[in-house]
Every structure is written in structure tokens, then in C-alpha cells.
Amino acid sequence: MALETLALLLVLGAPLVTTLALFSFPRRLQPMARWLAGGAAALSLAAMFALIPALRRGDVPAIALNWMPAAGIQFDLHIDWLTLPFAITEGAVTLLAIIYAWGSEANDERAPYFYGLLLLFAVGMAGTTLADGMVLFYTFWELMLLASCALILVWGHASGSGPSRRAVALKYFIFTHLGSLMVLVSLVILYDATGTDRFSALRAGVTLAPGMATTVIALFLLGFCVKMAIFPLHIWLPDAHTVAPMPVTIMLAAAMLSMGAYGILRFPMSIFTMEQMQPFAVPMMILGILSEIYGALMALAERDIKRIIAYSSVSQMGYILYGMGTLTYNGIAGATLHVIYHAIVKALLFMVVGLVVYVTGKRNIDEVGGLARRMPVVTACAAIGIMAIIAVPPLCVFDSEWMIFAGGLETPYVTLSVITIFGSLLTVAYALWFGSRIFLGKDPAETTDTTLGPVSDRAPARAKLPLAMVAPSVLLAALAIIEGVFPAPLFDWVAHELPMLLGGRW
Amino acid sequence: MSPDHTGVVLPFIILVGGAFAIYLIARLVTSRNEWLAVLTAMVFGAALGALLALGRAPGSAAPTWGTTMAGVSGMGSVILQADHGAVFVGSIALAMGLCVAVYSGRYLSLDHRYRTYYPLLLLMVTGLLGMVMTTDLFNLYLFTELMSIAAYVLVAFRRRTDTSIEAGFKYLIMGTVGTLTLLMGITLIYRETGVLTIPQPIVAPGVWARAGLACIWVGLGIKSAIVPLHTWQPDAYGRAPSSVSALLSSMIGPFYVLLKLTLALGFPARDLGLGLMVCAMVNMLLGNGMALMQTHTKRLLAYSSIAQLGYVMFSVGVGLRYELPEAVQAGFFLLAAHAAMKGLAFLSKGVCHFYDHTTLVEQLRGTFRRLPVVAVTFSIAIMGLIGIPPLAGFTGKWFILTEVWRAADGWVYAGSVVFLLNTLLSLGYYLPILAMLFSPLPTPDTPPPVQVSRWMIVPLVALALLVIVIGVYPGPLWRWAGNVLTF
Numbered sequence: 001m002a003l004e005t006l007a008l009l010l011v012l013g014a015p016l017v018t019t020l021a022l023f024s025f026p027r028r029l030q031p032m033a034r035w036l037a038g039g040a041a042a043l044s045l046a047a048m049f050a051l052i053p054a055l056r057r058g059d060v061p062a063i064a065l066n067w068m069p070a071a072g073i074q075f076d077l078h079i080d081w082l083t084l085p086f087a088i089t090e091g092a093v094t095l096l097a098i099i100y101a102w103g104s105e106a107n108d109e110r111a112p113y114f115y116g117l118l119l120l121f122a123v124g125m126a127g128t129t130l131a132d133g134m135v136l137f138y139t140f141w142e143l144m145l146l147a148s149c150a151l152i153l154v155w156g157h158a159s160g161s162g163p164s165r166r167a168v169a170l171k172y173f174i175f176t177h178l179g180s181l182m183v184l185v186s187l188v189i190l191y192d193a194t195g196t197d198r199f200s201a202l203r204a205g206v207t208l209a210p211g212m213a214t215t216v217i218a219l220f221l222l223g224f225c226v227k228m229a230i231f232p233l234h235i236w237l238p239d240a241h242t243v244a245p246m247p248v249t250i251m252l253a254a255a256m257l258s259m260g261a262y263g264i265l266r267f268p269m270s271i272f273t274m275e276q277m278q279p280f281a282v283p284m285m286i287l288g289i290l291s292e293i294y295g296a297l298m299a300l301a302e303r304d305i306k307r308i309i310a311y312s313s314v315s316q317m318g319y320i321l322y323g324m325g326t327l328t329y330n331g332i333a334g335a336t337l338h339v340i341y342h343a344i345v346k347a348l349l350f351m352v353v354g355l356v357v358y359v360t361g362k363r364n365i366d367e368v369g370g371l372a373r374r375m376p377v378v379t380a381c382a383a384i385g386i387m388a389i390i391a392v393p394p395l396c397v398f399d400s401e402w403m404i405f406a407g408g409l410e411t412p413y414v415t416l417s418v419i420t421i422f423g424s425l426l427t428v429a430y431a432l433w434f435g436s437r438i439f440l441g442k443d444p445a446e447t448t449d450t451t452l453g454p455v456s457d458r459a460p461a462r463a464k465l466p467l468a469m470v471a472p473s474v475l476l477a478a479l480a481i482i483e484g485v486f487p488a489p490l491f492d493w494v495a496h497e498l499p500m501l502l503g504g505r506w
Numbered sequence: 507m508s509p510d511h512t513g514v515v516l517p518f519i520i521l522v523g524g525a526f527a528i529y530l531i532a533r534l535v536t537s538r539n540e541w542l543a544v545l546t547a548m549v550f551g552a553a554l555g556a557l558l559a560l561g562r563a564p565g566s567a568a569p570t571w572g573t574t575m576a577g578v579s580g581m582g583s584v585i586l587q588a589d590h591g592a593v594f595v596g597s598i599a600l601a602m603g604l605c606v607a608v609y610s611g612r613y614l615s616l617d618h619r620y621r622t623y624y625p626l627l628l629l630m631v632t633g634l635l636g637m638v639m640t641t642d643l644f645n646l647y648l649f650t651e652l653m654s655i656a657a658y659v660l661v662a663f664r665r666r667t668d669t670s671i672e673a674g675f676k677y678l679i680m681g682t683v684g685t686l687t688l689l690m691g692i693t694l695i696y697r698e699t700g701v702l703t704i705p706q707p708i709v710a711p712g713v714w715a716r717a718g719l720a721c722i723w724v725g726l727g728i729k730s731a732i733v734p735l736h737t738w739q740p741d742a743y744g745r746a747p748s749s750v751s752a753l754l755s756s757m758i759g760p761f762y763v764l765l766k767l768t769l770a771l772g773f774p775a776r777d778l779g780l781g782l783m784v785c786a787m788v789n790m791l792l793g794n795g796m797a798l799m800q801t802h803t804k805r806l807l808a809y810s811s812i813a814q815l816g817y818v819m820f821s822v823g824v825g826l827r828y829e830l831p832e833a834v835q836a837g838f839f840l841l842a843a844h845a846a847m848k849g850l851a852f853l854s855k856g857v858c859h860f861y862d863h864t865t866l867v868e869q870l871r872g873t874f875r876r877l878p879v880v881a882v883t884f885s886i887a888i889m890g891l892i893g894i895p896p897l898a899g900f901t902g903k904w905f906i907l908t909e910v911w912r913a914a915d916g917w918v919y920a921g922s923v924v925f926l927l928n929t930l931l932s933l934g935y936y937l938p939i940l941a942m943l944f945s946p947l948p949t950p951d952t953p954p955p956v957q958v959s960r961w962m963i964v965p966l967v968a969l970a971l972l973v974i975v976i977g978v979y980p981g982p983l984w985r986w987a988g989n990v991l992t993f
Contacts, residue, residue, distance in 0.1 A: 068981055071905075135904065139895035146894060153941055166941050174933050181926050188907040 004061035010047035014040045015119035022116035037115035045091035072196040076132035081496035086262045087129040089343045093255040094122040096472040101247035103466030121147035134187040134197040156243040168239040175236040179226025186219040220268045228260030228317045231291040241310035246354035254343040273503040284325025291318030296426035323404035331407020336494045338400035348385040348476040359463040370443040374463045379439045381477040386435040388480045396484040514571035516556040524549030525628040532621030543611030546624040554600040561593040585641045591990040592638040602756035605965040606749045612961035630656035634759040642702040643692040654681045661746040673745035680738040688725030694718030707772030729760035733788045743808035748856025756845035775993045779827025782819045789816030790928040797935045821906040828913035836909045838987040840902030847890040850969040854884035872947035881943045883970040898976035
């Protein structure tokens with residue numbers, strides 16, 4: 001047991017201690033800030049994997065401390081099957097984003113703060129998943145917001161015509177905080193009903209007046225949908241994702257959005273029964289479809305390549321909400337799998353976008369083109385990412401979408417399922433358009449310049465790319481294939497989570 | 507209730523004696539600011555110790571001291587009682603006084619008029635302590651005047667700047683109207699009942715007693731900045747030296763006395779609760795709305811105090827209306843937490859002003875480069891006021907929400923929605939401060955970091971730690987805030 005306690009402490013402790021060290025001695029630690037950050041993220045991820053054997057044995061590794069005994073508020077951390085997929089996704093994304101940052105961000109005197117805040121962001125997300133008490137959950141939930149907002153505020157790159165990074169950070173904070181407050185209201189109502197803030201007490205059953213239960217579920221769903229950027233609560237996302245520096249964008253899109261999905265699974269779906277959740281099934285599915293289609297259409301209309309991928313997140317989160325809204329085994333399992341797979345694919349696509357911007361210095365899709373000749377490896381990665389997000393078998397997203405659609409067809413609302421399936425055609429449209437415009441065809445900058453002789457004679461120079469930016473992309477592309485072909489281990493994780501949901505009907 | 511507990515009068519002896527001694531020392535022995543600051547801090551510390559010792563005194567009855575003149579209906583007698591609420595409210599002001607005195611050891615070096623400043627600080631807190639500990643209406647008036655007169659002078663302390671004279675003058679006029687209205691109310695009540703002792707439930711209040719109570723509300727409402735009687739506060743807090751603003755924002759005596767007195771005069775707690783709930787909404791909306799429009803940092807913080815008082819009034823009001831002592835407790839918890847957070851914010855702002863002459867929010871840009879420690883403490887204060895967990899403000903709001911909803915009443919839910927929306931509204935002015943603190947200056951040549959004086963760093967760090975500790979480990983303060991107001 002002691003080893004597991006240590007591992008659980010390390011998950012949060014390693015990044016937290018590193019952050020404190022980086023903030024306390026920024027000048028002395030500046031040369032090795034990136035190594036420290038990477039090491040801490042790796043240690044945190046390794047500690048999560050070290051906890052899996054205990055889960056397989058049927059234990060629930062936990063740390064329990066009395067925090068505010070008078071109020072029944074505990075400082076409890078635990079890891080269970082519901083936590084595991086989200087925690088590991090978050091840990092892996094953090095590690096890759098930090099490695100990517102080695103290449104994409106300048107190692108100047110602000111680097112210790114940058115890496116410290118990245119780690120703090122990761123602590124917020126890991127703590128959100130590990131917390132076993134409502135106050136602690138909310139604390140980490142807000143830490144996540146605070147750290148990411150600081151990163152956008154100080155390191156953001158606003159485009160010339162768009163809003164300033166201060167305006168974007170303010171909008172991001174206020175909008176997300178609105179969601180947090182809705183969650184807080186529900187948490188406080190549940191706390192008042194049970195007298196304790198532990199999740200286990202909540203799972204044992206909460207007696208609420210019927211109207212109150214509906215209010216709590218509705219507020220939870222709304223609050224978490226803000227975090228997931230579900231249409232029409234998504235308006236913070238495109239600006240925040242576009243303005244944030246690339247490693248932060250990767251963490252926002254691949255890890256933080258899915259914290260909303262975690263919240264929905266952890267609170268309404270774990271606490272309430274199928275009968276109580278049933279009235280929300282159709283609204284969730286409809287919101288999911290709206291998000292899916294709206295996000296894809298906006299991605300089609302967008303010119304800024306970073307915003308295209310940002311809107312694609314709105315669309316993909318729609319699938320996740322839809323899958324959870326089906327309230328079927330396959331739908332929920334598919335939604336959880338989609339969280340993991342979306343993280344892989346979205347991180348990959350943002351890394352590719354970052355590399356394109358790194359090489360060309362341009363973000364407008366009209367100004368780039370023909371990059372396949374200049375960066376073949378990146379093009380291959382992008383191709384895998386694009387095919388994956390389209391859900392071409394046997395790439396990973398295919399598995400999860402299969403499950404989500406299967407869950408949808410089990411419900412009586414077949415029309416909605418058909419709309420979802422055909423709605424995914426729009427994904428094909430924007431993804432292929434995105435890939436072909438950037439990597440195929442001619443570079444518009446080259447074709448206009450004819451003074452150097454005929455264009456076809458000139459061999460475009462291979463772009464020199466930092467290994468720290470390419471290696472994570474290649475790794476993710478490989479993962480997208482491996483996970484698609486061998487999804488069994490992940491299915492196994494997710495299958496363990498389902499008995500915890502909706503009153504344990506599976 | 508035997509009036510012979512001499513320990514009760516000890517804090518007064520220390521404070522008043524200290525005030526005279528420090529004035530004499532400043533005239534005759536040394537006028538070095540550092541020495542006077544240390545002496546003042548010692549006086550505040552000793553008085554705090556004496557007051558806290560009373561809180562721990564054995565026995566259930568509150569320690570009491572005084573002289574009575576038998577047969578003259580309480581006129582001319584002085585009876586002081588250190589009940590739990592008085593110790594609570596007094597200790598907060600004394601503790602903040604301690605921080606402010608140390609802070610002034612460097613902060614005041616620009617102003618040079620040490621020998622009036624420190625005795626006035628001590629006398630102002632003496633007045634507050636007397637207000638909360640006295641048991642008759644006449645002495646209540648006297649102590650209120652003592653506190654107010656010291657406060658007028660301190661607000662206008664920077665007499666070379668016309669804005670601070672203006673603020674002090676406005677405060678003087680409004681404050682005098684307040685104390686005179688209070689005196690009028692006391693007279694009217696005395697006219698009807700013929701006694702001045704405070705626990706005197708008026709069973710069937712006549713017209714004079716009603717009018718008197720109304721006058722007392724207006725008088726103390728001005729002192730505690732309840733909308734629409736708040737207009738002096740943004741000017742006073744905005745123009746006073748930051749150390750004085752910090753101390754003023756921790757002096758929650760008038761609000762406490764307003765509640766205690768109203769209940770002691772037999773006014774139904776339910777009706778008082780309703781009135782507070784209604785006023786709370788106005789306070790929140792007006793405070794936050796006006797704060798959104800401010801460009802001057804300290805005025806902004808002053809309006810934020812009005813809003814925060816609204817949150818407290820909401821919680822206390824619900825507690826009184828629905829007989830939930832824990833909701834009142836939550837209100838006083840937030841009031842104490844707010845004193846620490848707002849004090850920290852004002853003191854941090856003061857350091858920025860001391861080194862860089864910043865007054866506007868816009869001018870806080872680049873603070874993190876120039877004064878890193880101050881940027882961190884200031885942001886802790888602001889994040890606490892926003893209610894970011896696990897800082898003190900969040901814990902206070904959590905307690906308020908959890909306790910208030912036990913009332914399970916539609917009006918309370920509606921009020922809570924206003925409360926939460928106001929929290930959201932307040933982000934609009936708190937976040938720009940945070941953003942400014944950590945934004946780099948637009949010009950490439952940033953002035954080098956300043957070595958901030960230890961006199962200022964120590965109170966800032968102590969208060970910042972306090973804000974964190976109250977948030978993370980709220981148990982002791984929560985228990986202490988219980989039974990502050992008995993009803």
C-alpha cells in the first residue's frame with residue numbers, strides 16, 4: 001500500500017514541487033527549466049502507470065486527510081477506473097506538449113515561469129481527476145483555469161486584426177468561470193444534501209427532491225458543457241486556442257476539454273440513476289449534434305489554420321456529448337474512448353499546425369501550400385492525423401466513433417443517429433480541404449516569384465525542423481495507428497469504468 | 507454580571523496610554539519613524555494579547571468591568587463588557603493595526619508627520635474597541651465620535667494634496683451627520699424608555715423609539731457604508747494613505763454594532779434579516795457596478811468593499827430571517843476573511859505607490875518585473891476576493907452558500923443567483939488588475955527590480971499567508987466566528 005500512496009503523491013507532487021522550485025529560483029534554474037519540466041511530467045505519468053496494477057487487483061489507491069473536520073470536508077485523493085483514462089490522457093498530453101515546447105518556445109529568462117505554469121496547469125487537470133472530494137475537485141478545477149489563463153495572457157500571440165490577448169484571456173476566464181459557478185452551485189446543493197463532500201457518499205445515494213435533482217443535473221451539464229466548448233457555450237474556445245502558444249493550445253484542446261466529459265461522467269452520471277438522467281438524454285444528443293455540425297461548418301469557413309483545428313475540437317466534443325447522451329453502454333464507452341483518441345489526434349494536428357507556422361511564419365491558409373515537398377515527414381504525420389479525424393479504419397478514431405454510433409442506434413431516436421453519422425461527412429470535407437491546401441499544390445509565395453527561373457526547376461529546400469517538435473508528432477501518428485489496430489487494452493480500461501455509472505446497471 | 511473584571515479595561519489602558527506615551531516620545535525623545543512604528547506595533551500587540559486573554563477567560567458570563575452610579579438610570583456610568591463578538595471584532599482591528607504599524611515604519615517616511623499619525627491610529631482603534639464593548643448608548647456615541655474624529659484626520663493625512671483634503675472633508679461632513687443622527691436616535695430612545703443600558707428590549711415601541719431606531723440605523727449605516735449611505739467611502743479609501751485604508755477596511759465595528767444594537771433593542775430578528783437581504787442586493791449590485799467603472803485602483807477596491815459587505819449582509823440577513831446561526835457565522839467568517847484580503851490588497855497597492863507613484867489600474871503594468879513579491883501578494887489578495895479556491899474568499903463563499911441554502915426558500919435561491927452573478931460581474935474589474943500586474947511594460951527598457959523594504963514585506967507576507975491559511979485551514983476562524991451575534 002505504501003508504494004501506491006507514494007505513486008499517488010508523485011502524480012501531483014512531482015510537478016507541484018518542480019513548479020515551486022522554478023518559481024522560487026527562476027534565474028538559477030533557467031538553463032535546465034525545460035529538462036526539469038519534462039522530467040516532472042514524465043515522473044507524474046510514470047506514477048500513473050505504476051498505479052494500474054493496484055487497480056487491476058481491485059484496490060482503489062487513496063490518500064485521506066482530514067481537512068476541515070467540522071464541515072465534513074476531506075483532503076482525499078484516489079484513483080479509480082473512471083479516473084484512469086482521463087488522468088493518463090492528461091499526463092501523456094502534458095509530457096508531449098512540454099517536449100514540443102522545447103522546440104517551439106524560446107528558452108529565455110521567462111522560460112522557468114512558462115514551464116512552471118504548464119506544470120501547474122497539469123497539476124490542475126490531474127488533481128481534478130484524482131480528487132475524491134468536492135471542495136478539492138473545485139480547487140483543482142479552478143487552478144486549471146487560472147494557470148491556463150495566465151499562460152494565454154502572458155505568452156499568447158494575438159493575430160494582427162484579432163482581439164488582444166488580454167481581451168481573449170479575460171473572455172476565457174469569465175466564460176469558463178461562469179461554467180465553474182454552475183458546477184459550484186450543484187456541488188453545494190449536493191454537499192448540503194449529504195453533509196459531506198466525499199464522492200463515495202454521493203455514490204451511496206443522494207436523496208433530493210425531484211425538482212432539485214433535475215436542477216442539479218441541468219446545472220452540472222451546463223457547467224461542464226462550457227468546459228467542453230459545446231455549441232452555443234463554445235465562444236471562448238476559438239480565440240483562446242488561437243491566441244495561446246502552441247504547447248498550451250495542445251494541452252487545452254487535447255486534455256482540458258475532456259475534463260468537462262470527466263465531470264459529466266463523475267457527477268451526474270455516477271450519482272444519479274438512469275431514470276433521473278433519462279430526460280436529459282435527448283437534449284444532450286441534440287446539443288452534441290449541433291456542436292458536431294456547427295464546429296465542422298465553422299472549420300470549413302475559417303481561414304486561419306489554427307482556428308480550423310480549434311473549431312474541429314468543438315465538433316469532436318459534440319461526438320463525445322452525443323455518445324454520453326445515448327445513455328447506452330456502447331455510447332458511453334465510445335465517448336470515453338473518443339476522449340483518449342481525440343487527444344491523440346488533436347494533439348497531432350496542432351503539432352503539425354505548429355510546425356507549418358514554424359516553417360512558413362503564416363497562419364492564413366491562402367498563403368501556404370505545397371509544403372509536402374519541404375517537410376515530407378510532417379506531411380505523413382498530418383496525413384495520418386487527417387485520416388484519423390475522418391475516422392478512416394483502422395485508425396483510432398474509427399473505433400470510438402463506431403462505438404458512439406452503435407450506442408446511438410440502440411436508442412429509440414434513430415433519426416438523431418442518422419444525422420450524426422451523416423454529419424461526420426462534414427469532418428471529411430474540412431479535414432481533406434485543410435490537408436490538401438497546406439501540403440499539396442503550389443506554394444503561393446513561390447509561384448509569384450519568377451525571377452529565379454521556371455518554378456518546376458527549383459527543388460524546394462527541405463525545411464530544418466527541431467527534433468523536439470517532430471518527434472512527438474511522429475510518436476502520436478504512430479499511436480494513432482497502434483491504438484486503432486490494437487484497441488483492446490484501452491477498451492479494457494473503459495470497460496472497468498462502466499459499472500460505476502448510472503447506478504451500476506452494467 | 508459582576509462589573510469587577512479589571513482585565514476588560516486593560517486594552518483601553520494600553521491603547522490610550524500608548525497613544526499619549528508615543529506622542530510624548532515623538533516630541534521629547536526621538537522622532538525616528540522606525541522607533542515609533544515599533545512602539546506602536548508593540549502597543550497594538552499588547553492590546554491584542556490583553557483582548558484575546560479576555561476571550562479565553564474561564565466562566566460562561568462575559569467579563570465585565572465598570573462603575574455604576576446607582577439610581578441615575580445608567581447616566582454617567584461606564585460599563586464595558588468583553589463578550590465574544592466584541593473580542594472577535596476588536597481583535598481583527600487590532601491585528602490589522604499591528605500589521606499597519608509595522609508597514610508604516612517605511613511607508614510613512616514620505617510624509618514626515620509621525621508624531622500625530624501613530625497616536626491617531628491607536629485612538630481610532632480605541633474608539634472601535636469602545637464601540638463594541640460598551641453596554642450603554644451614551645458611551646456608544648462617545649466612542650463612535652472618538653473613532654470617527656481620528657479617522658477624519660487620518661483620511662486627510664496627506665494634507666498637501668487637495669484631493670485628500672477633499673476626501674477628508676467629505677468624510678467629515680458625512681461622518682458628522684452620521685454621528686449626529688446616531689445621537690439623535692439615542693436621545694429619542696432615552697426619551698421613551700428613560701434608560702441607556704443596551705440590553706433593553708423595548709416590548710411595545712412607541713413612535714419615539716421607532717424614530718430613534720431609524721436614526722440609529724441611518725447613523726451606523728453611514729459608518730458601515732450601507733448603500734445609499736456609502737458615498738464617503740470610495741473617496742475616503744481612495745485618498746487616504748494606503749495604510750489607513752487597510753485599517754479602515756478591517757474596522758467592521760459599526761456594522762456589528764448596528765446588528766447587535768437592533769437586536770438588543772428588541773427589534774424582531776426576522777424583520778432585520780429581511781431588511782439586510784434587501785440592502786444586500788443593492789450593495790452588491792451598486793458596489794460591483796461602480797467598481798467596473800473605476801480606473802483608480804483604490805477607489806475600485808473601495809467599491810469592491812461595498813460589494814463584499816453586500817455578500818456578508820446577504821448571509822447574515824438569511825441567517826437572521828430563517829433562524830440559521832450558521833449562516834450568520836458564515837457572514838462573519840467572510841467579514842474577517844475580507845478584512846485580511848482587503849487589507850493585503852491596500853497594503854500591496856501602497857507599496858506600488860511608494861516606489862512608482864502608481865494610482866491607476868493601468869499603471870500597475872510591469873509590477874511583476876519591478877516588485878515581484880508585491881505582485882504576488884497583491885494577486886493573492888485579488889484572487890482571494892474573486893473566490894479562487896483554496897484562498898480565504900472561496901472558503902467564505904462556500905460556507906455562505908452551503909449555510910444559506912439550508913433555508914430552502916425561493917427568495918434565498920433568488921438572492922443566491924444574484925450573489926453568484928455578482929461574483930461573475932466582479933471578475934470584470936478584478937481580472938484586469940491581475941492582468942496588469944503580470945503584463946510587461948510596453949517599452950522595452952523595464953526599470954530594474956526594486957529591493958522592497960522589509961518593513962513592508964513582512965506585513966505583506968504575513969497577511970498573504972493568513973489569506974492562504976484561512977482558506978486551507980478554516981476550522982479555527984470558523985469556530986471563532988460562531989456566536990458572534992446572539993439572537
